[in-house]
Amino acid sequence: MLRQEIDTDLGRVTNLSTLSNQGGNSELYLGDLGSTQVIYKQSNREDAEKRATQEFENLKNISLYCSSYVPTPICLSSNKLGIIMTYVKGVSPKILTEEVSTAMIIFLGKLRDLGAISESQNLFKDATDSVIWDGFGIDQLKRRLKIIVSSIEPRDLILLKPIREAITRYEDYCYQLQFREKSRIVLSPSDFGIHNMLWEDSEVPKFRFVDFEYLGWDRPEKLVSDTLLHPRNLWDSGVSRRFLNDAIDLYSLNLEYLQTLLNFSRLNWTLIGLRRSLDKGTISSDVFNLAQLLENFPITNVQSVENTLQGMGL
Numbered sequence: 001m002l003r004q005e006i007d008t009d010l011g012r013v014t015n016l017s018t019l020s021n022q023g024g025n026s027e028l029y030l031g032d033l034g035s036t037q038v039i040y041k042q043s044n045r046e047d048a049e050k051r052a053t054q055e056f057e058n059l060k061n062i063s064l065y066c067s068s069y070v071p072t073p074i075c076l077s078s079n080k081l082g083i084i085m086t087y088v089k090g091v092s093p094k095i096l097t098e099e100v101s102t103a104m105i106i107f108l109g110k111l112r113d114l115g116a117i118s119e120s121q122n123l124f125k126d127a128t129d130s131v132i133w134d135g136f137g138i139d140q141l142k143r144r145l146k147i148i149v150s151s152i153e154p155r156d157l158i159l160l161k162p163i164r165e166a167i168t169r170y171e172d173y174c175y176q177l178q179f180r181e182k183s184r185i186v187l188s189p190s191d192f193g194i195h196n197m198l199w200e201d202s203e204v205p206k207f208r209f210v211d212f213e214y215l216g217w218d219r220p221e222k223l224v225s226d227t228l229l230h231p232r233n234l235w236d237s238g239v240s241r242r243f244l245n246d247a248i249d250l251y252s253l254n255l256e257y258l259q260t261l262l263n264f265s266r267l268n269w270t271l272i273g274l275r276r277s278l279d280k281g282t283i284s285s286d287v288f289n290l291a292q293l294l295e296n297f298p299i300t301n302v303q304s305v306e307n308t309l310q311g312m313g314l
Contacts, residue, residue, distance in 0.1 A: 006031065006040050007078040013040055026211075030087060038074060042082035043213070049080045054125070055213035056083045061123045062212065066110045070209055088208045090198030096235045100194060101243045103207040104227075108192075109250055115187035115217070127190040127216035136174040137222070137264040141167050144271040151278055163274070166267055177260060186251065188223040190214035193233040220251035221258040225265040231273060 006013040011034055019028040019039070029040040043051040059073040071085040093100050114120055131137045145163060152160075189196070189212065196211040224247045227233060228240055235243075247253065 058212040090200040111187040127218040128214035130218040188218035225261040
């Protein structure tokens with residue numbers, strides 16, 4: 001529903017119009033705050049106030065150190081349900097090219113450096129769905145499956161058999177692993193890819209990054225594996241390997257742990273996609289296709305992370 005005006009402590013946002021690049025969980029509007037063109041963003045989830053407050057604080061803290069890479073946060077709406085930020089004119093890339101990959105690594109480097117500053121330790125919370133405490137993400141997978149089970153007809157539960165078996169195999173595999181130290185913890189955008197990037201076409205063209213409601217502390221191996229396997233990240237030929245190698249250098253990644261979390265991310269994105277399909281009423285056909293996808297899951301006993309990616313079709 002198109003909003004006419006939004007009240008803030010700094011004045012009223014007027015002349016609102018819906019933006020075409022709507023987020024999956026948010027409503028985005030272009031408007032005017034005085035003489036400044038702004039974006040108004042409000043989550044369509046029940047916890048909209050929490051999400052708006054979290055993103056505003058994250059964006060405010062990031063912009064202190066990385067102002068040229070993100071929109072400038074201006075204020076929250078008076079009802080605390082939405083965030084007002086500067087408007088960045090641009091378009092999201094359709095394909096993840098070398099240029100896009102380089103921009104992503106540069107920004108991740110800025111976040112890494114920000115996270116290394118002692119003052120930042122108290123500025124950010126754990127990222128949404130981080131694996132800081134649940135190192136292999138097993139509890140997260142089981143929680144997602146439980147939500148799916150509660151949402152389908154009893155007669156369709158048999159369709160989830162390949163998913164259940166894949167989670168069990170992954171859990172059994174993880175219990176055999178022993179890492180003395182998985183990795184350090186870094187600032188992660190959590191939901192990172194071309195869908196949250198804008199190419200700003202100005203005198204000095206550059207990328208801007210948006211959507212930081214999920215940002216926080218996490219393990220870099222999860223950030224990298226999630227980014228590599230994100231369904232909306234369409235990699236140009238060979239670019240996923242370049243991103244991987246750059247990320248290994250950037251974070252000094254634990255490669256054995258990364259291989260394990262690549263398996264986690266593959267299954268996690270599968271469950272997320274399945275939930276979205278369930279909302280659209282297409283669970284039967286999707287689960288049939290997933291049975292073959294997960295037949296050889298998890299991919300283990302390979303010589304390198306590159307081989308793991310190859311086994312996953314990247």
